[in-house]
Amino acid sequence: MVIFILVMTADIINFRHFVIRGSFLVNDELKDLLIRFFMEYYSCFDSTETSQREKLLHAYTKTSLFSLTADQRTALRNLYRDSHNIVRISVWKSFRDRLVKRGHMNIVGHLSSAFPRTQHDPSSFLLDIFFVSGDLIGCCMNGSLKMISEGEPDVFLLFTRSFILRRVTAQGLCIENDMINVRNVSEEELRSYTTTVQNALNAPPQVNQQIGQITAPSVSNNTSVNLGSQVAQSPVAMGELLSRETNLRLEWAMKCLEDNGWQYNDAKNAFLRLLEQGNVPPQAFRN
Structure with a gap:
């Protein structure tokens, strides 16, 4: 027997008030630790050659x-082909061993072969820590990415990615x-x-909010952060x-950073000024 609950109009939540x-x-x-880690992770993931993902x-x-x-x-059919779908439980049981990748070698091999060249948009990232216990950190990231396949139009996707991370060193x-989870997105949905x-980034931070399962030794606070504005400390x-952001060749981008004391925002602003003045030589750009 199926029981339907009668929902009165007064019971309906007005989501516009959220x-x-x-x-x-x-x-x-934790903010600095995770931002450095993920900026380096996606910098490697988005390399122009998917073989460079071996660094992961x-x-x-x-x-x-x-x-x-x-x-x-x-x-991309190869993504759906490897989808871990438990709705059809009988099929899922048969293919679970193939769909769940185990160990760093299998995982990175799969990431290199299943995903074509990608370009994640750091300004679209929202990252929430939902669990901290000992050396384990649970977090969830939402964002957008572009899949780039030679000879085919670019494909935009939204993604949600959940991680359980382990601190192996103080900064590692x-x-x-x-x-x-990846899903198609229309231009309207992306906008x-x-x-x-x-x-979300412009909303005022919440004060003294208690979050279940957060057990970090420091006092919790809610900070609105644009991950795209934070750059990994690794020079490479x-x-x-x-x-990627300026279409400069890597050696020219590194020189620009070096000339500006490895301050990312200063280097980017210097590039934009030189570009506006017409002082960036054509050979500085990638083809």
Whole structure:
């Protein structure tokens, strides 16, 4: 017997009264740690050659787990083919061992083969920490990315990615569990998502909010952060990011950073000034 609950008009939640908040990162120490880690991670993931994703081997462990779920409408069939769909439980049981990737070698190999060249948009990232216990950190990231396949139109997707990270050193993290969901997005939906993110980043921070399962030693606070404004400290990572954003060759991007004391925003602003003045030589750009 199915029981339907009668919902009165007064019981319906008015979602227009909700305020979208920015990233919840617990405290400044964890915020800096995670931003550095993910900016370097996606800098490597978005390399012009997918083979460069082999560098991500150090981001995973021998016991790491990875799974993917994809919207059936996803333009890339190889993503949906590997989707970890438990709605059809009988099929899921038969294919679970193939769909769940285990160990750093299998995971990175799958990331290199299943995903074509990608370009994540750091300004679209919202990152929430939902669990901290001992050396484990649970977090969830939402954002947008572009899939780039030679000879085919670019495909835009939205993604939600949940991580369980382990602190292996004071400033070092590795991924124990990685679950990603990707879904198609129309131009209108992408604009709507971008507006939502900007509203979240501009919303005032919440004060003294108690969040269950947050057990970090520092006092929790809610900080709205645009991950795109924070850049990894690795010179190579900064150079690759500047190269992507300006279309400069990597060596020119590195020189620009060096000339500006490795201050990313200063380097980017200097490039824009020189570009406006017509003082950037053509050979500085990638073809």
